[in-house]
Amino acid sequence: MNTPGASGTLIGHLIVLSMISFGGIPAMLPDLRDYVVAGHGWITDQDFANCFAVVQAIPGPNMILMMSFIGWKIGGLPIAIASAFATFVPPCAISFVVFRWWERFCEARWQGPVRRGLTPVTIGLVIAGGYVMARASDVGWSSVAVTAAAAALLLMTRVNPLWMLGAGAALGGLGLL
Amino acid sequence: MAYPREAGQTAPRVTLPALFGTFLQISMIGFGGPIVWARRFLVERQGWLDDQEFAEILSLGQFLPGPNVICMTVCVGSKFRGPAGAMAAVAGFILIPWTVGFAIGALFLHYTQIALMQNIMRGVSAVGAGLIIATGIRLLRPHRSRKIASLFAALAFAGLAFAKLPLLPLVLVLVPLSIAAAFYERPIAG
Numbered sequence: 001m002n003t004p005g006a007s008g009t010l011i012g013h014l015i016v017l018s019m020i021s022f023g024g025i026p027a028m029l030p031d032l033r034d035y036v037v038a039g040h041g042w043i044t045d046q047d048f049a050n051c052f053a054v055v056q057a058i059p060g061p062n063m064i065l066m067m068s069f070i071g072w073k074i075g076g077l078p079i080a081i082a083s084a085f086a087t088f089v090p091p092c093a094i095s096f097v098v099f100r101w102w103e104r105f106c107e108a109r110w111q112g113p114v115r116r117g118l119t120p121v122t123i124g125l126v127i128a129g130g131y132v133m134a135r136a137s138d139v140g141w142s143s144v145a146v147t148a149a150a151a152a153l154l155l156m157t158r159v160n161p162l163w164m165l166g167a168g169a170a171l172g173g174l175g176l177l
Numbered sequence: 178m179a180y181p182r183e184a185g186q187t188a189p190r191v192t193l194p195a196l197f198g199t200f201l202q203i204s205m206i207g208f209g210g211p212i213v214w215a216r217r218f219l220v221e222r223q224g225w226l227d228d229q230e231f232a233e234i235l236s237l238g239q240f241l242p243g244p245n246v247i248c249m250t251v252c253v254g255s256k257f258r259g260p261a262g263a264m265a266a267v268a269g270f271i272l273i274p275w276t277v278g279f280a281i282g283a284l285f286l287h288y289t290q291i292a293l294m295q296n297i298m299r300g301v302s303a304v305g306a307g308l309i310i311a312t313g314i315r316l317l318r319p320h321r322s323r324k325i326a327s328l329f330a331a332l333a334f335a336g337l338a339f340a341k342l343p344l345l346p347l348v349l350v351l352v353p354l355s356i357a358a359a360f361y362e363r364p365i366a367g
Contacts, residue, residue: 091243172300
């Protein structure tokens with residue numbers, strides 16, 4: 001599918017989605033899937049699922065890469081690059097403006113409770129994100145043990161997490177998880 | 178090691194190349210959740226932020242569109258070096274890692290059906306989950322004397338992990354309550 005119309009429409013849609021992607025890029029995936037697979041038939045469901053699986057296993061800004069792969073399948077390399085920009089430029093611009101405002105607000109005397117109240121909720125959500133990921137990859141007690149061991153090692157030792165990820169990849173590759 | 182900065186101490190001197198390089202590294206080795214690596218580099222290695230500042234910027238990201246780590250990149254760059262800093266940090270985070278990731282990913286897309294690959298991904302993701310949980314626990318430490326903070330962290334965890342509530346409404350309900358509770362708390366030193 002290499003029509004300029006399709007590419008332009010995709011970029012426009014990505015810009016809108018990235019501006020309303022509260023809760024991160026994963027929150028925009030269901031809508032995007034409806035749009036490119038069901039709505040326009042530009043790529044297949046399998047293509048979409050593969051793009052998602054692959055970006056989980058590679059380093060780098062993985063959700064931006066996922067949008068690039070979808071753009072690549074629809075319009076080649078130029079659209080891949082345009083899709084990346086459409087995904088990160090709007091959130092960057094919004095973050096910049098809001099942070100400016102937030103820093104001024106931080107100088108106010110009454111901000112202490114706001115800052116103390118804001119962070120625990122975020123921290124709970126971070127831990128929940130880890131928990132959900134653990135459930136998704138969980139096929140038995142051995143992968144629960146690996147998750148628990150990684151958490152304990154990071155909290156109690158100074159082992160570089162890259163070694164832990166390497167060990168996880170090896171255990172998985174050997175079919176032990 | 179991280180050395181907590183005293184109140185009134187000047188912010189660390191951060192150069193544009195340091196911003197570019199640090200966010201390049203966070204992005205390149207960001208397997209298993211960029212938050213894990215962002216905290217490791219920004220708090221532990223560089224000492225640019227303390228745990229509380231890190232958690233605050235992360236919280237700000239909850240209310241903004243896009244990946245939280247993109248918001249953090251823009252905010253940290255902007256905090257130390259203004260617009261140029263934000264651009265240096267974002268360029269570090271995206272330029273090279275995007276190019277490398279795109280090349281590797283294009284290759285991987287041909288081999289997604291292989292069972293070995295799926296097993297490896299499962300192992301990486303089990304470890305990644307543990308790293309994220311531990312990072313969250315570390316961020317909670319500045320609040321360990323506050324029972325109310327643990328309560329709201331637990332509510333947010335349960336709401337997302339067990340009740341599977343949608344993120345935005347959950348945040349919009351819990352955050353005002355948590356802030357209100359902090360207002361009525363006995364003031365903490367500092």
